Amino acid sequence: MRPHLITILTLSYGALAHSSLAALELISNDISQGKPMSSKHEFTGFGCKGDDLSPHLKWQGAPKGTKSFAITVYDPDAPTGSGWWHWQLVNIPASQTELVTGAGVKNSKLLPKGSQQIENDYGNAAFGGACPPQGHGIHHYRFTIHAISAEKLELPQGASGALAGYMINANTIESATIEALYKRD
Incomplete structure (x- = not known):
């Protein structure tokens, strides 16, 4: 094998190894992969009686170009x-890497300046907790x-979830x- 080819392979392998170490990661003190959520993350309403609190979320390893x-x-x-x-x-600033439990309440003072909550399927611009129909089995909450590659996603007040989803997906570098799981018997 020629020396310059070995160098290129070594550099490529080194870049791949480094990029896997810096992959975007999401962690939480409140929820875990494949585990049931507590009732503090259950919706209040529609027959559900939880605390309706968004979980603690923390992330690290943002890729280059994250704005x-x-x-x-x-x-x-x-x-x-x-x-x-x-x-x-x-529109969470690139400098933000964590949200505390309960940050997603309506008109929250715990969210970073400039961020925008989109109306959820309950009809609130806030976090809406789990509330699967009774007896419907386990639901998966992603x-x-x-x-995001843009500093700000230009979304009108009252933007639909579909429009927000389109803009998020069109500008996502990595996710x-x-x-987490939840069910009501």
Whole structure:
């Protein structure tokens, strides 16, 4: 093998090894991958009696080019034909790496300046907790952090979840997800 080819292979391997170390990661003190959520993350209403608190979320390893973040929470198991959006938070500054438990309440003072909560499928511009129909079995709640290539997603007040989802997906560089579980017997 020629010396310059060995050098290129070594550099390529080194770049791959480094990039895997810096992958975007989402962690939480409140929820865990594949584990049931507590009732503090259950919705208040529609027959549910939880505390309706968004969980603590922390992320690290943002890829190069990240100019802001977005958070989405989606239940694909909701019996709607299109799932259920529990939370969409956009325009989180790139310097932000954590949200405390309960940050997603309506008109929150705990969210970073400039961020925008999109109306969820409950009809609130806030986090809306889990509330699967009784006896419907386990639902999967996908909490996802998106590294966004734009400083600000231009969304009108009252933007639909579909429009927000389109803009988030069109500008996502990388994402990481925790899929937590919830059911009501």
